[in-house]
Amino acid sequence: MDPAPADSALAAGFDLSRLDAAFYADPFPVYRALREHAPVKRMADGSLFLTRWADLDRIYRDTKTFSSDKREEFRPKYGATPLYEHHTTSLVFNDPPLHTRVRRLIAGALMPRALAAMEPGLHALVARLLDAIEARGEADLIEDFAAAIPIEVIGNLLAVPVEERGPLRGWSLAILGALEPVVTPEAAARGNEAVTEFLDYLRSLVARRRARPGDPATDVLTRLIQGEADGERLTEAELLHNCIFLLNAGHETTTNLIGNGLELLLRFPDQRARLLAEPGLIATAIEEFLRYESSNQLGNRRVVAETEIGGVPVAAGTLVTLCIGAANRDPARFEEPERLDIARQPNRHLAFAGGAHMCAGMNLARLEGQIAIAAFLRRFPGYVPAGAPVRGGRARFRGFLSLPIRVA
Numbered sequence: 001m002d003p004a005p006a007d008s009a010l011a012a013g014f015d016l017s018r019l020d021a022a023f024y025a026d027p028f029p030v031y032r033a034l035r036e037h038a039p040v041k042r043m044a045d046g047s048l049f050l051t052r053w054a055d056l057d058r059i060y061r062d063t064k065t066f067s068s069d070k071r072e073e074f075r076p077k078y079g080a081t082p083l084y085e086h087h088t089t090s091l092v093f094n095d096p097p098l099h100t101r102v103r104r105l106i107a108g109a110l111m112p113r114a115l116a117a118m119e120p121g122l123h124a125l126v127a128r129l130l131d132a133i134e135a136r137g138e139a140d141l142i143e144d145f146a147a148a149i150p151i152e153v154i155g156n157l158l159a160v161p162v163e164e165r166g167p168l169r170g171w172s173l174a175i176l177g178a179l180e181p182v183v184t185p186e187a188a189a190r191g192n193e194a195v196t197e198f199l200d201y202l203r204s205l206v207a208r209r210r211a212r213p214g215d216p217a218t219d220v221l222t223r224l225i226q227g228e229a230d231g232e233r234l235t236e237a238e239l240l241h242n243c244i245f246l247l248n249a250g251h252e253t254t255t256n257l258i259g260n261g262l263e264l265l266l267r268f269p270d271q272r273a274r275l276l277a278e279p280g281l282i283a284t285a286i287e288e289f290l291r292y293e294s295s296n297q298l299g300n301r302r303v304v305a306e307t308e309i310g311g312v313p314v315a316a317g318t319l320v321t322l323c324i325g326a327a328n329r330d331p332a333r334f335e336e337p338e339r340l341d342i343a344r345q346p347n348r349h350l351a352f353a354g355g356a357h358m359c360a361g362m363n364l365a366r367l368e369g370q371i372a373i374a375a376f377l378r379r380f381p382g383y384v385p386a387g388a389p390v391r392g393g394r395a396r397f398r399g400f401l402s403l404p405i406r407v408a
């Protein structure tokens with residue numbers, strides 16, 4: 001039976017610059033209303049908010065018409081600040097040639113062989129975290145588990161000394177927080193401070209690595225420093241800002257994948273029972289968690305050549321927001337999209353975007369998610385909530401700040 005039509009008033013009243021608490025708690029009714037009533041929705045500032053899977057899929061692939069270069073968009077948003085310099089120098093917010101050069105350097109260290117080498121360490125880390133939770137009988141799933149994994153993995157990827165990893169998560173949260181559709185002066189100040197401190201730290205790390213290079217097969221920082229075989233090197237600013245980006249990109253998103261996945265298994269006990277009975281479903285389960293509660297809900301592009309989207313003419317210069325969270329529940333693409341089905345196949349979600357900028361770390365994220373969630377469930381099949389979860393309260397990055405649970 002088809003569900004009742006979505007409330008058209010939700011679509012008519014949607015304003016990305018004025019989101020309320022109900023939206024942050026559960027944006028999906030609004031996304032559904034937009035998909036049904038205004039899939040190419042014009043915002044007051046002239047930008048477009050898009051919610052259909054087919055529109056997003058096409059835009060991600062068409063890098064000639066839809067640019068990732070954010071210089072124009074971010075100038076009024078950040079002014080001449082460290083945040084502006086950071087975002088406009090990182091590969092994700094650039095088109096070729098910078099994008100291509102940095103991506104090649106990073107991708108080489110995320111090949112299947114490099115990922116396989118990380119597996120034993122990842123299992124050992126997860127086991128240590130589970131031992132500590134078992135000893136206490138209770139935990140905050142985010143602080144004590146989900147967030148503790150990516151920070152170590154990404155720290156290893158750049159060979160950041162273990163004792164120096166403390167401030168990384170705070171810097172990362174502050175920098176990513178300043179990417180929200182509306183940035184308060186306090187959030188901007190925190191973000192700028194974080195970029196400045198991060199740069200200071202990385203200058204010292206890079207100086208040490210130049211003096212004692214690591215193994216370029218596995219150490220991304222050494223790869224970025226050494227550049228390509230044909231001698232093309234990154235400038236100092238490109239090097240530092242792309243290290244910051246990498247440390248951030250691999251971090252909050254993966255924390256949210258693990259946290260959201262374990263929360264979904266609390267919310268849908270039938271799916272938890274199924275995964276316990278059929279542990280071989282962990283790979284499709286991770287894809288379904290990514291689809292259902294995408295860690296990264298929004299993406300952006302700028303139209304650089306006149307075009308149309310879903311039949312609507314669109315002028316060059318128009319900014320578009322790509323709502324991954326909405327596209328991933330589009331009934332035109334997914335059967336019964338509001339149902340969590342850990343065995344769903346096919347499942348061509350857009351949680352990692354698509355096209356030239358498709359997430360360079362997606363296989364690492366998948367590996368972390370699979371190892372963490374499978375081991376957690378094996379050890380604590382009956383974990384229960386032990387207090388109210390606290391959501392991150394962000395539109396772009398969807399996850400929890402805190403998820404208290406009891407395991408015994």
Ligand code: HEM
Nearest residue numbers: 091092249250253254257295299352353357359360361365
């Ligand atoms: C569940 C976890 C993750 C999610 C949902 C995710 C999502 C995304 C998305 C949607 C993009 C495309 C952004 C755009 O172009 O608009 C992206 C790009 C990127 N991600 Fe991830 N990511 C995750 C984990 C990681 C990890 C673990 C790493 C690194 C080790 C990483 C590194 C990157 C890089 C380098 C890019 C830029 C690629 C480019 O511009 O060519 N990500 N990610």
